[in-house]
Amino acid sequence: MARKSTPTYTIEFSLNIPVWQKHRLEKKFKIARTVYNSCLGEALKRHKYVKADKKYRTLLKEPKSKERNHSLSNLRLAYSFSEYGLHDFVKAIQHKFKENIGSFEAQKLATRAFEAVEKLHFGKARKVHFKKFDDDISVENKSNNTGLRYVNGNILWGDKPTKKLPNPKNWLCMPIASKANDEYAHLALMDKTKYVRILKKVVRGKDRYFVQLIQEGFPPTKRNRKAANDETKRVGIDIGSSTIAVCCETSVELRELAPECHVDQAKIRLIQRAMDRSKRATNTNNFKKDFTIKKGRLQWNYSNRYKKLRTIRKELYRKIAVQRKISHEKLANDILALGSDIRVETMRFQSLQKRTKKTTLNKKNGKINHKKRFGKSISNHAPAMLITIIDRKLGYQGRFVKKIDTYATKASQFNHITGEYTKKQLSERWNEFETFRIQRDLYSAFLIGNTTETLNLVDVDLCNAGWNNFVKIA
Numbered sequence: 001m002a003r004k005s006t007p008t009y010t011i012e013f014s015l016n017i018p019v020w021q022k023h024r025l026e027k028k029f030k031i032a033r034t035v036y037n038s039c040l041g042e043a044l045k046r047h048k049y050v051k052a053d054k055k056y057r058t059l060l061k062e063p064k065s066k067e068r069n070h071s072l073s074n075l076r077l078a079y080s081f082s083e084y085g086l087h088d089f090v091k092a093i094q095h096k097f098k099e100n101i102g103s104f105e106a107q108k109l110a111t112r113a114f115e116a117v118e119k120l121h122f123g124k125a126r127k128v129h130f131k132k133f134d135d136d137i138s139v140e141n142k143s144n145n146t147g148l149r150y151v152n153g154n155i156l157w158g159d160k161p162t163k164k165l166p167n168p169k170n171w172l173c174m175p176i177a178s179k180a181n182d183e184y185a186h187l188a189l190m191d192k193t194k195y196v197r198i199l200k201k202v203v204r205g206k207d208r209y210f211v212q213l214i215q216e217g218f219p220p221t222k223r224n225r226k227a228a229n230d231e232t233k234r235v236g237i238d239i240g241s242s243t244i245a246v247c248c249e250t251s252v253e254l255r256e257l258a259p260e261c262h263v264d265q266a267k268i269r270l271i272q273r274a275m276d277r278s279k280r281a282t283n284t285n286n287f288k289k290d291f292t293i294k295k296g297r298l299q300w301n302y303s304n305r306y307k308k309l310r311t312i313r314k315e316l317y318r319k320i321a322v323q324r325k326i327s328h329e330k331l332a333n334d335i336l337a338l339g340s341d342i343r344v345e346t347m348r349f350q351s352l353q354k355r356t357k358k359t360t361l362n363k364k365n366g367k368i369n370h371k372k373r374f375g376k377s378i379s380n381h382a383p384a385m386l387i388t389i390i391d392r393k394l395g396y397q398g399r400f401v402k403k404i405d406t407y408a409t410k411a412s413q414f415n416h417i418t419g420e421y422t423k424k425q426l427s428e429r430w431n432e433f434e435t436f437r438i439q440r441d442l443y444s445a446f447l448i449g450n451t452t453e454t455l456n457l458v459d460v461d462l463c464n465a466g467w468n469n470f471v472k473i474a
Helices: 019-052 054-061 066-078 083-096 103-121 183-188 265-282 304-336 349-353 375-381 383-395 440-449 460-473
Strands: 008-014 137-140 149-151 154-157 172-175 193-203 206-216 234-239 243-247 252-256 341-345 402-404 430-432 437-439
Touching: 008 183, 019 054, 019 083, 019 103, 019 137, 019 172, 019 193, 019 206, 054 066, 083 103, 103 137, 149 193, 154 193, 193 304, 234 383, 234 440, 243 440, 252 440, 265 304, 304 375, 304 383, 341 383, 341 440, 349 375, 375 383, 430 440, 437 440, 440 460
Parallel strands: 234 341, 341 402
Antiparallel strands: 008 206, 137 193, 149 154, 154 172, 193 206, 234 243, 243 252, 430 437
C-alpha cells in the first residue's frame, strides 16, 4: 500500500559561511554536476534505444488503449528507461564520490535527470540541457536522517568528526538563524523537517548559497494575511497573457499581471547585440558566408567583454524573475481574500507562445503580417505561474483551483441574456448590451464564476441572480 504524502511547505535561508566552507561546498556541487550530467547522458541513450525499437514505433501508430500503453511501458522497462532504472545506474557513480555525495542525494539527481528526458520522450520538451560549469545548481536529500540534514539550527553534510579524524575534509556544519523579529520563520522552524535542499545562485555577479527546509504541515499564518475560508464565495478569473479579470460578489476588477516587474527590453536588446558582435568577432570560423552558424560540434571562444555582458544580462533576468514572483504572491493573496472557490479557464499558454502557421496580409499596406504571437508577453508576465501559486496556497486549505472546460463553456462568446454564442475578434474588447457595455474580460470572469459544478456549462440562473449586482460594481 502506497504511503500517503503529508502536506509540505518550504522556507529559505541564506548561508553566511566562511571561505573554507564555500570551497568545500563548491567541491560537492562540482561532483553533483558531474553525477547529474552522467545520469542525463545515460537517460538520453536509453531514450534513443527505446525510440529506435521497431516494435515500439509500431505500437505508437496503433490506436490508444490500455493494452497498447501497457506494452509500451514494458518495452521502456526492458531498456531500463525508468526512474528506478537510473537509480541502479547512479549507484556505481555515487560509490566513487561517496565521501562527498550520499546515496539519497545521488538518487534525487538521477530522478531529476530522468524527468528531464521523460519530457523529451513524450514530446513535452524539444531538448535537454547538460549543466555547465557556471549554471545554477541545487542538491537535495530524500530524508532528514542521514547525509544532508538539518539538526538543531545547523545544516550538516558529510562524515561526522571523530577522535581519529576530528576535522574530515568533507564535513560541513553550517548554522542558520532567522531574524529576531521574524515570527514566521520562528514558527516554521518548530515544524518537522522532511528534507533539506541547498542551492547555488549567482547574485550581482557573486556566488551565493541558500538552504531550503522542506517542512511538514501547513505554513504559519501571517498576522497581516487576509483569507476567505468560506467555500461558498465564488471567484471567477479570466486570465490573459498580460492581464487578469477577477469577479466576485463584492469586487470586480481588471488588473495587469506583475505591474512592478519592469522589463527594460531596450537595454536587454543592446546587451544581446553587443554579445552577438563579440561572439562573431572571436569565432569567425564558426559562421558561414551568409552569417549563419555552421552545423556540427563547434569550439566557442568568449572574450572577457562577452563574459561581463553575459553576467549583466543574467543579473537583469534574475531581478525580473524575483520581482515577478513577489508580485504574483501578493496578487494571489488578494484573490484568496475574496473567496476560496476559485474558478478559471483551462489555458494552454504554450500554444499561445508559438508562431502562427497561417500567412496573412495587412489590409492597409498589403505587407505580410508578423507571425509572432504572445511569446514575449507571456515570458514577462508569467500567467501560468500565478495559477500555480493560487493552487498551492489553496492546497494548504485542502482545496484546489477549479478549471472549467474552455471549449464547452465558451465564456468569451456566450451571452447569458440571449443564450447565444457569438464569435468575436481579439480586437473587440467590449460586450454591447441594450443601454450599456461591459469590458469583455470582466464579463467572461463573471460567467466563469457562475458555472455549474460540472465545470462545463454556464449556470444562467446564477447569472441572472447576480447580474444587477455585477452591473452595479463593474
